[in-house]
Amino acid sequence: xxxxxxxxxxxxxxxxxxxAIAETVLYALRSEGFAASHCLLGSEALQVLQTRPVDLLMxxxxxxxxxxxxxxxxxxxxxxxxxxxxVIFLTARNEEIDRVLGFExxxxxxxxxxxxxxxLVARVRARxxxxxxxxxxxxxxxxxxxxxxxxxxxxxxxxxQLLDLTRYEYAVLAALLLRPGAILSRAQxxxxxxxxxxxxxxxxxxxxxxTLRAKLRAAGAxxxxxxxxRGVGYALEL
Numbered sequence: 001x002x003x004x005x006x007x008x009x010x011x012x013x014x015x016x017x018x019x020a021i022a023e024t025v026l027y028a029l030r031s032e033g034f035a036a037s038h039c040l041l042g043s044e045a046l047q048v049l050q051t052r053p054v055d056l057l058m059x060x061x062x063x064x065x066x067x068x069x070x071x072x073x074x075x076x077x078x079x080x081x082x083x084x085x086x087v088i089f090l091t092a093r094n095e096e097i098d099r100v101l102g103f104e105x106x107x108x109x110x111x112x113x114x115x116x117x118x119x120l121v122a123r124v125r126a127r128x129x130x131x132x133x134x135x136x137x138x139x140x141x142x143x144x145x146x147x148x149x150x151x152x153x154x155x156x157x158x159x160x161q162l163l164d165l166t167r168y169e170y171a172v173l174a175a176l177l178l179r180p181g182a183i184l185s186r187a188q189x190x191x192x193x194x195x196x197x198x199x200x201x202x203x204x205x206x207x208x209x210x211t212l213r214a215k216l217r218a219a220g221a222x223x224x225x226x227x228x229x230r231g232v233g234y235a236l237e238l
Contacts, residue, residue, distance in 0.1 A: 009141045009148050010055040010128050011035040011160030015045040015071070016090060017064050021113070025058065025090075028117035029124070033143045037159035037220055042066035046074055049082045052161055056124060059107075061091035069105055076106040086127045090115075142177075145238030146221070149177050158219040165215065168193055168208050176226065176236035185233040209234060 012029050016022040017040050029036040039045045042063045048054065057075065061068035072087050088109040103110070108127050111120055141148045141157070148157045156163050156173055165173065171193020175184060178192075186205040213224055227235045 009033070009035050009143055009160070010124075011037070011053060012056045012058055012124060013037055013039065013045060013048060013054045014058045015039045015042060015063065015068070016058070016060045017041070017062075018060075021060075021090070024117055025120065028121050030145055032121050032125075034121075034124070035143070035146065035148055035157070035160040037146075037161075040064075042068065042071035045071060046078075049075060049078060049085065054082070054085050054160070056128060057085050057087045058124070059087055059089055061089055072105045072107055086130075088123060088127065144177050144180055144236075145225075147173075147177060147225075147238065149174060158216055158221060161219045163215055163219060165212075166208075168204075169212050169215070172205065172208050173212055173236075176234065180236045180238050183229050183233050183235045188233065 012034050014022055014025050014029070014036060016025065016038070022038050026036045026038055037048070039048060042059075043065050045057065045059070046066075049057070059068045059071060063071065066074075068089060068091070072089075075085065075087065076083055086108045087106065088111060089107050090111050090113060092113045109123055111123060141150050146159045148160070149155070151174065154170055154174075156165060156170060156177075163173075172189050175189050175192035189205055209226060209228075213226060216225065225236055225238055227237050229235060
């Protein structure tokens with residue numbers, strides 16, 4: 001297995017309408033330390049590129065709304081760094097004319113289905129090594145599946161998207177990220193961020209868990225990563 005990519009964190013946007021392929025690609029990328037998010041449609045990908053930083057675009061040619069070649073053409077017309085994002089095409093078509101067209105539109109690589117997830121990750125790594133290195137800020141981020149935490153800056157991201165967290169929401173999620181999979185009691189969670197007993201009722205912790213779940217859903221989490229263990233506490237399952 002290739003060594004995991006942990007630092008800096010690169011965000012890969014996967015645009016693929018076949019759920020089985022998308023899940024395989026996302027799992028392969030996240031297992032190797034990448035932040036990876038998913039869009040079903042080309043139009044969604046164009047919106048993401050204009051609102052969030054993306055380090056690499058993995059683009060299916062046969063999308064149901066806008067063809068992948070057209071999406072690539074529109075991406076290259078975007079201003080600033082969004083229009084310069086590396087593009088790797090995923091396609092079931094292996095004709096030379098398609099590969100030539102993809103490269104002429106500005107693609108950086110071309111992967112034909114079926115493909116090896118390991119090879120695909122290697123191609124992503126190789127392409128990102130040729131991209132400009134991210135700034136020093138990236139060195140502070142630690143990767144835990146789709147979540148990344150900068151403990152020095154007290155920031156947490158989901159698939160590259162910064163979460164707008166209150167002080168206590170950050171404290172709860174940061175505590176869970178210290179020990180993914182472990183069940184932490186409310187008292188243990190409060191020990192990581194509460195400095196006054198007046199603020200530390202059990203219901204207060206439950207309220208912050210509820211708002212955290214809502215913010216994770218809004219950031220694109222497909223399932224709730226925070227599991228409730230009734231009468232015991234909470235655990236983060238990535």
